[in-house]
Amino acid sequence: MTDRPLGGLDAVERGPLPSESGATSSFVSIEGESDHPSVAALRARFGSAIQRHRVSAGDQTVVWIDAAKSLEILTWLKDDPGQKYDMMSDVTGVDYGNGRPVEVVYQMFSTTHKRELRLRCPLPLDALEIDSVAGLWHSANWLEREVYDLFGVTFKGHPDLRRILMPQDYAEGHPLRKDFPLRGRFSRAEQTRRALAQDVERFYGAQELVEGGEPQQVFARPARDSGAEG
């Protein structure tokens, strides 16, 4: 993604690129029955929207779902009496690099049934958007903002989709993406120049608090990705 010539440090900055073997080929797709009661229920109810599932790390059930139906599936998992996943522990993203889809990961826990479940939702790089679940779980509000900030995934319907850890005017992109160099896109000189050119007063005004506003246009994102529904 960089347009400057590759230098000696770029190998360091690029870091460990994943193997060329595509992620999908190495995944074992288990179509059979699972011990986890939610998997069978999900398959029965949503059919083809449940892409595959597997057991990871010994006893953890992971289900891959279609992004188009994610909100419907998550709403059902929260409200159905047999599921009742009332606690959204974590929302995060995984980027495997090499142009493979970015995956949004939902880690849920049911305080009623004392069960955990992990959903993963692959998003192709040219359509990094998914429905927000901040309306279902308040805890998802900040967690989705973090995924937006660090991975560039747009959450449709999020009430307040702003950057959260990086500065609001950060122009170098989304740091946890694999195409983001470890030391940033800009040179140290450029980073220093921008830091010195900042208007400090601006950071202590009220204008950055406008909630539900248009998310900012960020660097290295196609124009059609801009704009979440407020």
Add this chain to the structure above:
Amino acid sequence: MATRTVELEVGRNPEMGIDGRPAQSPLRPFDVPEPDFGTEEMLINIGPQHPATHGVLRLICELDGETVMSVTPDIGYLHSSFEKLGEYRTWNQIVPLTDRMDYLAPLIYNCAYVMSVEKLMGIEVTERCKVVRVICMELDRIFGHLLWLGTTAIDVGAFTPFLYAFQQRERIYGLHESLTGARITTSATRVGGMMADLPVGWLNSLLGFLDTFPNTLHEIDRLLTGNQIHIGRTQGVGAISAAEAINYGLTGPNLRATGVDYDVRKDRPYYDYETYDFEVPVGEHGDCYDRYLCRMEEMRQSVQILHQAMARLPGGPINVQDTNVSLPSKTDCMSDMESMIHHFKLITDGIPAPEGDCYLAIEGSKGELGMYVVAEEGGTKPVRWRVRPPSFVNLSTIAKLAEGHLVSDLIMINASLDIVLGEIDR
């Protein structure tokens, strides 16, 4: 599960003291009509550098007089992208990054990270290692709670508990130092074991700490629990209902103060926590005072767990006896060709992981601490290393908790959530 409701014989009315005797509350005058001043809304920044924000946190408050209309936390001042750095390091090289997140309870983070990696790789650590890690984690639960106790007390104007608490913390610093060589940046764990076994005499030092610490805790308890100023500042402040707390993702003492008995040690036990005899304190009202009571009781329960763990500490090796995971001893390296090769391979290549992902949650001092690691087949570095930060999620509720309260209550609410900015910003 065994729980204990931490309601004491303290009246819930501000004018009622211990045993129901009326006490003069200096804070809330009664039956005084609110004077009608003309007020206008204003925007106040608390922080980023302010002692009451407990770190580099900026709270943007919209105030009407002294009433908080809305709070917007602004975080990220300490962001150093540990998770990105982790993708460039081998599994064991990430351990030092973990204690720099929660520098108030570093050993819990060290343990949680390696536990998740071991689960991903299917490594079962030795019995001795399990008990040693339980000791580390419970010791640091006390360590983290003591800092919270001291700084929260100082936020409501009580200076003595701060000094008492930090005196006790200093003793745990000493234990850290003799165990790991560092006071804060412990980095005590390795995949498959610990950096080193317990030093000679360390358990005696720990026992010495455990013998006298409850007395100090009792003294602090006497200073705060029935204290009218403390009660007036905390009861009914920042309350949240149980259902809302779950929906907002609160965990740890903050959630248990609302009456939900969710504790990862009981609900998803790890390291044989189900065999330890301890109770989970739960509150009733979900306000700052109940959070205080829960944490005080948790420290006492941690002392109980530490005593039990020391009694059952088995002998044997502390690291797994697998040359592909644990480093061989220096003597073996220098005298045995095989050991030297393993040592070389482990240092240069690292430990290969199977393809997959693993989310492991433990009960940290702040709440549910989850470590999520994703690996590709044979990967010696993570594709993704994610920390589910309890303070981050807990802090996101502050806008809800503080709305309609006074600015001074906002300071108390912020303190009672027990946040650590190093982990929020990562």
